Amino acid sequence: xxxxxxxxxxxxxxxxxxxxxxxxxxxxxxxxxxxxxxxxxxxxxxxxxxxxxxxxxxxxxxxxxxxxxxxxxxxxxxxxxxxxxxxxxxxxxxxxxxxxxxxxxxxxxxxxxxxxxxxxxxxxxxxxxxxxxxxxxxxxxxxxxxxxxxxxxxxxxxxx
Numbered sequence: 717x718x719x720x721x722x723x724x725x726x727x728x729x730x731x732x733x734x735x736x737x738x739x740x741x742x743x744x745x746x747x748x749x750x751x752x753x754x755x756x757x758x759x760x761x762x763x764x765x766x767x768x769x770x771x772x773x774x775x776x777x778x779x780x781x782x783x784x785x786x787x788x789x790x791x792x793x794x795x796x797x798x799x800x801x802x803x804x805x806x807x808x809x810x811x812x813x814x815x816x817x818x819x820x821x822x823x824x825x826x827x828x829x830x831x832x833x834x835x836x837x838x839x840x841x842x843x844x845x846x847x848x849x850x851x852x853x854x855x856x857x858x859x860x861x862x863x864x865x866x867x868x869x870x871x872x873x874x875x876x
Contacts, residue, residue, distance in 0.1 A: 724739040725739060728756065740809070752776040781812040
């Protein structure tokens with residue numbers, strides 16, 4: 717598995733080919749493709765290239781999927797007995813990037829085959845049909861026809 721550590725907006729992210737990363741909002745339109753300029757580390761299996769501070773000759777191609785807002789963060793300042801109550805909030809703007817390629821410019825690699833998932837053999841499931849309306853009515857009639865137990869009627873009569 718090939719991945720790279722990239723820097724965007726002063727923060728570091730782990731970029732893996734075929735996966736999305738969420739970075740602070742970038743001034744790029746959705747659907748546009750560009751290269752991330754600061755690549756700090758690239759690893760391909762056991763082969764690791766560490767930059768000082770960046771790795772030269774490695775590009776990370778990404779496509780902007782969309783721009784979105786993060787969760788709302790509420791802020792409330794309160795000082796008892798002073799009538800100070802200040803409410804505020806914030807929603808951070810993010811950009812979702814799809815990592816398309818990590819490697820040297822012009823490099824052609826064989827696509828890694830994803831692990832084949834074994835599907836369990838399909839078994840036949842037997843579903844019992846619900847009782848028909850006539851059977852339901854008959855079962856209800858049988859319940860109503862049964863006399864109550866003698867013990868319950870005896871307990872009621874013993875009370876004085």
